[in-house]
Amino acid sequence: MCRVPDQRAILSEKDVAPDPYAQFAHWYARALATQKPLPHAAALATATRSGRPSLRMVLLKGFDARGFVFYTNYRSSKGRDLASNPRASLLFYWGSLERQVRVDGTVAKVARRESDDYFATRPRGSQLAAWASPQSEPLPDRAALERGFAALAEKYSGEVPRPPEWGGYRLAPEAIEFWQGREDRLHDRVRYRRARNGRWVIERLAP
Numbered sequence: 176m177c178r179v180p181d182q183r184a185i186l187s188e189k190d191v192a193p194d195p196y197a198q199f200a201h202w203y204a205r206a207l208a209t210q211k212p213l214p215h216a217a218a219l220a221t222a223t224r225s226g227r228p229s230l231r232m233v234l235l236k237g238f239d240a241r242g243f244v245f246y247t248n249y250r251s252s253k254g255r256d257l258a259s260n261p262r263a264s265l266l267f268y269w270g271s272l273e274r275q276v277r278v279d280g281t282v283a284k285v286a287r288r289e290s291d292d293y294f295a296t297r298p299r300g301s302q303l304a305a306w307a308s309p310q311s312e313p314l315p316d317r318a319a320l321e322r323g324f325a326a327l328a329e330k331y332s333g334e335v336p337r338p339p340e341w342g343g344y345r346l347a348p349e350a351i352e353f354w355q356g357r358e359d360r361l362h363d364r365v366r367y368r369r370a371r372n373g374r375w376v377i378e379r380l381a382p
Contacts, residue, residue, distance in 0.1 A: 273356030290342035
């Protein structure tokens with residue numbers, strides 16, 4: 176595939192925001208306005224305690240100075256990975272902008288109240304699916320999943336509570352790298368790295 180970088184797009188370590196969250200907010204707003212579909216989709220990389228990696232897409236549901244939040248089943252393969260090895264990476268790729276952002280850090284569960292509040296905003300079908308799906312476990316066929324969903328829809332005719340094994344994670348970054356595609360593959364890469372004193376060090380990386 177032939178890439179045609181935007182010649183006007185420049186990423187300079189001298190011009191970025193002083194903290195990575197502000198820089199991410201700036202780029203994310205642009206992605207929301209131009210990247211279709213799913214600008215909030217990111218690849219989440221985890222690994223087992225022994226180092227066996229796995230990768231899947233998740234949806235960003237919030238971010239602030241504490242980190243980047245996504246939700247899933249705690250008993251899923253990624254949940255099991257994170258229980259034994261909390262180090263992970265998120266990668267956002269916005270092809271229409273020739274941009275990507277990689278977030279490396281440590282993951283922890285969000286507070287139960289935070290998971291409850293978000294679960295309450297989900298469509299009813301998504302709430303029931305969180306109960307119906309034993310995520311990452313083998314199924315005999317799709318019909319078994321649909322039967323379980325139908326039974327749960329009857330059981331929870333009103334409000335659907337949050338399953339105890341479903342909730343949020345927050346990735347607290349130790350490094351965030353911003354990548355901007357440029358002509359002749361002389362791309363711009365700027366990394367924010369958290370120093371021992373807690374401050375962010377901004378540095379340019381070779382493409």
